[in-house]
Amino acid sequence: MSTLEQNIEKLHGLLARFQEDGIKNRIAGENREGAAGRFLNTSPVDKSVICEVAQGNSDDIDAAANAAADAFADWRDMPANERRKILIRVAEAIEARAEEIALCECWDTGQALKFMSKAALRGAENFRYFADQVVQARDGQHLKSPTLMNITTRVPIGPVGVITPWNTPFMLSTWKIAPALAAGCTVVHKPAEASPLTARLLVEIAEEAGLPKGVLNTVNGFGEDAGKALCEHPKIRAIAFVGESRTGSLITKQGADTLKRNHLELGGKNPVIVFDDADLDRALDAVIFMIYSINGERCTSSSRLLVQDTIKEAFEAKLVERVNKIKVGHPLDPATEIGPLVTEEHFNKVTSYFDIAKEDGATIAAGGMTVGDEGYFVRPTLFTNANNQMRIAREEIFGPVLTAIPFSTEEEALQIANDTPYGLTGYVWTNDLTRALRFTDRLEAGMIWVNSENVRHLPTPFGGVKASGIGRDGGDWSFEFYMEQKHIGFATGQHKITQLGK
Numbered sequence: 001m002s003t004l005e006q007n008i009e010k011l012h013g014l015l016a017r018f019q020e021d022g023i024k025n026r027i028a029g030e031n032r033e034g035a036a037g038r039f040l041n042t043s044p045v046d047k048s049v050i051c052e053v054a055q056g057n058s059d060d061i062d063a064a065a066n067a068a069a070d071a072f073a074d075w076r077d078m079p080a081n082e083r084r085k086i087l088i089r090v091a092e093a094i095e096a097r098a099e100e101i102a103l104c105e106c107w108d109t110g111q112a113l114k115f116m117s118k119a120a121l122r123g124a125e126n127f128r129y130f131a132d133q134v135v136q137a138r139d140g141q142h143l144k145s146p147t148l149m150n151i152t153t154r155v156p157i158g159p160v161g162v163i164t165p166w167n168t169p170f171m172l173s174t175w176k177i178a179p180a181l182a183a184g185c186t187v188v189h190k191p192a193e194a195s196p197l198t199a200r201l202l203v204e205i206a207e208e209a210g211l212p213k214g215v216l217n218t219v220n221g222f223g224e225d226a227g228k229a230l231c232e233h234p235k236i237r238a239i240a241f242v243g244e245s246r247t248g249s250l251i252t253k254q255g256a257d258t259l260k261r262n263h264l265e266l267g268g269k270n271p272v273i274v275f276d277d278a279d280l281d282r283a284l285d286a287v288i289f290m291i292y293s294i295n296g297e298r299c300t301s302s303s304r305l306l307v308q309d310t311i312k313e314a315f316e317a318k319l320v321e322r323v324n325k326i327k328v329g330h331p332l333d334p335a336t337e338i339g340p341l342v343t344e345e346h347f348n349k350v351t352s353y354f355d356i357a358k359e360d361g362a363t364i365a366a367g368g369m370t371v372g373d374e375g376y377f378v379r380p381t382l383f384t385n386a387n388n389q390m391r392i393a394r395e396e397i398f399g400p401v402l403t404a405i406p407f408s409t410e411e412e413a414l415q416i417a418n419d420t421p422y423g424l425t426g427y428v429w430t431n432d433l434t435r436a437l438r439f440t441d442r443l444e445a446g447m448i449w450v451n452s453e454n455v456r457h458l459p460t461p462f463g464g465v466k467a468s469g470i471g472r473d474g475g476d477w478s479f480e481f482y483m484e485q486k487h488i489g490f491a492t493g494q495h496k497i498t499q500l501g502k
């Protein structure tokens with residue numbers, strides 16, 4: 001039996017319980033059907049039904065928000081070391097069930113096992129990292145003045161809402177939920193309707209590891225009802241969201257009446273700039289990895305290649321050769337590098353850009369076609385002879401699609417790179433240190449890597465500028481979002497108080 005066949009057999013065993021009972025909402029430690037009924041969850045691999053899923057609405061969100069509010073005081077006041085131990089146990093349980101998580105995620109989203117096996121372990125890393133920050137999370141400063149001893153401290157903001165997307169959903173859920181729990185907040189989680197499997201696994205793992213009932217609640221459903229209700233609920237103090245920029249704007253509006261704090265991690269049309277003095281072999285590897293791994297379905301993908309005209313022809317020739325060799329196939333096959341796109345709707349969106357590219361006058365140098373008719377498979381695609389005014393260069397395609405744009409000078413490269421509504425990441429390839437310093441200083445992006453692909457270091461700030469988001473994740477930046485600053489001033493003597501009415 002091949003490895004693929006073994007993985008499919010394991011998956012069928014894991015899915016049996018979901019297929020029998022469906023996925024229910026989890027509120028206050030109890031399974032609950034959705035007030036709006038159920039919806040079907042299908043696999044992008046072969047369009048088969050995976051299971052039925054509880055469809056939550058405002059009633060379910062209200063119940064979950066109340067459960068999170070009821071559980072908040074006890075979780076907030078639990079000794080930090082006790083909360084830390086629980087979060088460490090969650091991390092250990094994720095590691096123990098990493099294969100189960102990865103297999104389910106591959107079938108649910110179409111992501112290749114090559115990448116999802118690591119994503120599950122990254123989820124454990126997120127919990128372990130923030131668990132280790134629990135004890136000092138509330139530490140503040142001592143700011144002495146002539147008459148007062150001023151101290152600051154931080155306290156958890158309260159129940160929070162977490163809305164996560166369908167691309168690498170388990171890892172991104174832990175990225176938001178782990179620091180919220182470490183800060184002492186309780187959580188209502190609304191996962192993307194296209195990828196509910198691992199969200200269910202996460203809440204099960206957390207409760208089995210000792211997380212008290214009601215501290216983490218999961219409500220499945222759609223953005224227009226469950227998501228909207230979460231953003232509007234008065235007991236939810238903050239919303240952490242990952243997704244499209246358009247949806248981020250809507251979330252801001254929905255939370256306005258309750259003065260909701262928002263952390264928005266949104267879209268990108270990220271440039272990778274390759275100068276002719278770069279290590280071109282390494283740059284080629286990084287360019288390919290950052291757009292074609294994870295099916296191109298990630299916000300930090302470098303979807304615009306800005307390549308200096310002196311090396312354009314040779315670099316693009318090597319790029320075409322490599323792109324045409326990328327293996328598209330079943331996501332549970334360890335050799336697969338690109339699996340199917342997540343839904344029919346997204347598949348139709350991505351493939352529509354094949355015609356748009358031709359209409360704009362670009363060349364389809366590689367790919368630009370679908371694969372088979374069982375699932376939502378496409379060939380990795382490269383557009384050349386493009387300019388930055390084309391739709392393929394301005395709109396977030398969010399698939400394995402790269403647009404190559406030539407430039408001649410450093411100033412031109414900077415102008416093209418910044419000429420976008422987005423500003424999430426940028427990647428610069430050059431061996432000229434002074435150029436790298438100049439360029440990164442003026443590049444409009446929240447995160448920039450020089451001579452590297454995206455290498456995530458958890459203590460560093462993660463987030464974008466312009467239409468790519470508001471706020472930062474990572475290290476202490478996460479606690480700044482999930483906690484409130486408090487100042488307390490203690491008089492150190494009998495300083496003069498102005499007397500009125502005497």
